[in-house]
Amino acid sequence: MQDRNLSEELKFQFKHGGMHIKLIFVNVLVFALIMLLALIGRTTDQEVLFNTILDKGFTLQTNLRDLAFAPYGLITSIFSHFSVLHFLFNMIFLYFAGNMFRQFFSDRRLLHVYIVGGIAGGIAEVIARQFMGQYPAVLGASGSIMALFIAIAVYRPNIQLNLLGIIPLKLYVFALIYLGSELIQMTQIDGIAHFAHLGGALIGFLSVQNIHSSSNIINWTESLQQRVLGFFSGRKRKGPKLKAQKGGRVAKTDEEYNMEAKAKQQKIDKILDKISKSGYESLTKAEKDFLFSQSNK
Template sequence: MNILDDLKLQYRLGGIAMRVIYWNIACFIVSLIFFYQFSIGQFAFPSWLALSSDPQVFMYKPWTFLTYAFFHDGFFHLLFNMMVLNFASTLFLTYFTQKQYLGLYILSAIFAGIAFALGFYFSNISASIVGASAAIMSILVAVTTYSPLMGVRLFLFGNVKLWHITAVILVLDLMQFRLDNTGGHISHLAGALFGFIYIKLLQNGTDLSIIVSKTLDFFANLFRKSPTTPFKKVHKNYKKPTERSTSRIVTKDKTQQQIDEILDKISQSGYDCLTKEEKEFLFKAGK
């Protein structure tokens, strides 16, 4: 199995967190091809992707309140964000569902984008931003709000509490607020605020992520073909061969059992622990 097949399999089995990381990486590759200006060594994102604080721009391109959260202005910007996203995602999905994860990512990006646009508009400043930092901060703060005393083992630092890590990141954002990238820091803090609000509402019985889940389900059902029931001939005296039916069920059960065993192995030790044969078996089974 080649590298491309390996990546496809990880995408299928990695869950929503892995897919969001893949989406961010894919968007970065696209931006390198189409929006990177090698002559000046900078990205020039178009107004229909980056989020602008100018009402004359975002009023006619409202989708930019979401698209900006999948593009990054540099390799290290992407690398750091994806490292923190992977860390925060693992912790968040320990307690919450994948639908809640995707809902929080999308809603927090929109909320942070609105906060950025309003902040710069009332400051009479015109600028644009890209980056997933606000959504990532929301996921990190959400899981910290839910379980602040969770123990996390860090290289060189040993065991620390989750709230210590989140507090340091928030303090660093506050310290840089007036120095550079003010718009970015506004969106980061807005994302953190949304993550806190989301958990508090969830603990009171209100799950905001349902908004995203129902919207996605609506569009999925809209484009999904309704199942048609084919015409069947009924023969009263017909009897299915018992042996063939039993054999087919046994074969299916053995295959499913092998898939379940491999998935259990992934959940315990990670995808990299699989042998080459197990990876190829999963890839063929997923086709």
């Protein structure tokens, strides 16, 4: 194992650690900025000003009038935390949920589920607050993380966890207990955005429904992202997807592309079932190489 100093290790993890690690880095940087602004506010005569900047810049306003002037809160809030415990708990949860997610899906899909789940959670909280008549500011990555967690719990419900290191529990049972507690507590005034958690959970569930279809919510957002990027780069795609072949590029129809994607996912599912029954070491070298190559796409 190569010895690296702290700076080198952080650079290595950011470059090679996967999308969940990159998201943790972003959350760390935002948290550090929030703590710096709060410190400046406390040590100067401008505490009210800096508190306003923190509130309006990093939180989601649930009052519709305030939200209209700060819609960016739907994004900034899913990377923001104001307390150390809230931040640490969410980052630990993100690490483990993200690590499980990457065993089955790509980094790009993880990013989309995180962002879409967080936005949907924020919208759910805003809607609920209109009926409750209470308009607290909302922040935190919990809705995004819940989307990742529920996606895995629905896609591979029989993964076994050891609760507290000693209690064996199927992943779907853990998910049901967690969702049940959210439903029970969602009408309580406890400072927790339960509706945001449930909104994120809904996206997690939808993200693994009809997973090979263009109507799948995450497939749709990925396609939308490509169209938007193509528009701004001036290279908007107009033809069918292409595949490289010897002697030039040959057009691949959408039907061929979807069939290949479905066949590839079926192969992944077969390998994962083999792991669940006989363990990782039962895989052949070719199966290990294939699984590794897909997890890095």
